[in-house]
Amino acid sequence: MTPIQMTFSTMFLLGLMGLTFHRTHLLSALLCLETLMLSLFLATSLWALQLSTINIACVPMLLLAFSACEASSGLALVVATAGTHGSDHMQNLNLLQC
């Protein structure tokens, strides 16, 4: 495996592990999700650049657009959690209340 592929694969796995083992704040889990999206952007951009298939350069742009949708939805959820539960601590999200 080349170092580039190893790097963005490891970034993806690190973000995934950070998302799985999030401990205190919902927002830090969202930041790990952003790392996942970032590694995917890097991977698709490097695909376009290294293999000179420049039509694939559309894919990172569209990925960024949809990742912005997802990030804003996640942040809206964090705001709603902070408004309902007082903070975005994960241990407060234990009752089935709105």
Add this chain to the structure above:
Amino acid sequence: MSYLVCVLLFGLMVGSVGVASNRSPYFAAMGLVMVSGVGCGVLICFGGSFLPLVFFLIYLGGMMVVFAFSAALSAEPYPYGWGNRSVKMYVAAYVLGVGCAWKVLLGKWSGFWGGNLDESGELLVLRGDMMGVAAMHDVGGWMLVLGGLGLLLTLFVVLELVRGVSRGGLRTV
């Protein structure tokens, strides 16, 4: 040149470990800023011109700013930085895992396969990846419309989520 790419890849790894291991969103956002900047450098080293700019401006200047403003929602008087014991243990675990994976899978690396986009040696104004993004506007027009409609839908989703007064996610407002 490949040494520069090695240094930038190391910076990517350090930033990702910083984001994944951190408990407080303040410092994790800082790790993400570092990853964005260094990732922009990696893409430049491989011949891109428009995509690294998008990375830096839109991702860092657009989305991360919103995250930085929202980090005020998770404000606490003593945020856990990198000096905290549990954070240090997570950092050590991730660094060990990444080091083992690199040693096993990359024991004898086969070089930086794949070249630059600017192997022609000339100084071009319109680089390759900008042409690729222009193709998105040309033949990929419907996908662009779909992306725009998706973003509009997300706007309404967000507005409904933070509406409050018994119909949204905010019950106490």
